[in-house]
Amino acid sequence: MGYKTILVHVDEAPHAPARVLMAAELALQHGAHVIGVALTGVSRFLYHNEMVDDDDPNLAQHLDVLRERARGALADFAPQLRALGLHSFEERVLDDEPGAGLALVARHADLAIVGQAVPDQRGTGPSAFPAEVLTESGCPVLVVPHTARPRGSISVTPSGIASPGAPAPGRHVLIAWNASKEAARAVREALPLLARAEQVTLAIVDADLRPAAFGDTPGEDVLAWLGRHGIEADVVMSQTPRQGLLKRPGDVGEALLALAEERGGDLIVLGAYGHSRFRETLLGGVTRTVLETMTVPVLMAH
Structure with missing residues (x-):
């Protein structure tokens, strides 16, 4: 099974064309339909609560400007x-x-497919929307770094494999495996990408802190699971520095990003903790670290 309907957020951000290009490549690979969505920023709840009067000329003019900007974002x-x-x-x-x-x-x-929050706007208003899409949609979310830029053109072989150099991720996938149900959900949602990957690495950090969850041989069952899908993977074990008198573990998010860079990973698969009321309690610490400092796309499931 592949991705047959791909949604991509289109706005005026400099990296929006990279998102569209990524959606196009994945659609060509999977035979998918793409939905490009631009938004005005006016909450639908204002309409539901009859707080918006379309007959107000000043408001109507403002809404027209917002809708025109959204249509402009979709022009290309x-x-x-x-x-x-x-x-x-x-x-x-x-x-x-x-x-x-x-x-x-x-x-x-x-x-x-959405964009990473702009660095100087994280945590408030629209910049936090990747977390809301993730926690409220039930859909896996592919977050594209704000540094991404479209480059080159896409060429797809008869077997559906994109040419080298195209911007879509998935040639070397790093799976962040912590033996949680969120991580398992992320792996299931990533199977269409994993099946096409040239290399898959199962990254396990601080397994010693949860021996019951990981079992005697951490990652063994995951490798067997992936193998039945025809996906070969290798396991990389690492441990964060233990800090302070209580020997608390270090930042797992930083460790995952460093590992992805070290091994040349171009996609991270991550199970995300979080809450529906994301404005009050945003995603968990590892997810937040990765979202804020990512330099490669991240596929998340919740």
Whole structure:
């Protein structure tokens, strides 16, 4: 099974074209339909609660400006996909906040592609929406670093493998395995990408802290599980520095990012802890660290 419906968030950010290019490559590989969504930022709850009066000329003018900006963000979406040879796609302009609007559409998708928060805006308002999409949609989310830029053009072989140098991730996948149900869910959602990967690494950090969960040979059952899908993987064990008098473990998120860089990983698969009321309690510490400092795309499931 592959991804048959791919949602991509389109806005005015410099790395938005890279997201669209990534969605196109994955769609070509999996024979998928792509939905490009731009949002005005006006919460749908204002309409539901009748707090917005479309007859107010000042408000109507403001809404027109917001909708025009959203349509402008989508201006290159269809031409870009057609030029890449993709013909199954649609575009939508929604009156909603980014997180809430994308989460609703993503409930009917196999994969949602969004951008990393802009560094100087993390944790407040729209910048936190990747967490909201993840926790509210039930859909795996592929987060693209804000440093990503589209490069080159996509070429796909008859077998559906993209040419080297294309920006979509998945040639060397690093799985962050902590033996949790979230990690298991992330691996299941990543199977279509793992099946196409040239190399898969199962990264296990601080296994000694949860011996009952990992078992006598950490990663052994995961390797067997992946093997039945025809996916070969290797295991890398590491331990964070133990700090202070209580010998507390170090930052696992930093350890995962360092390992991905060291081994040339171009995609991290991560099970994310979190809560539905993400504005009050954002995602767990490891997930937050990875989202804030990532330099490669991260596929997350919750």
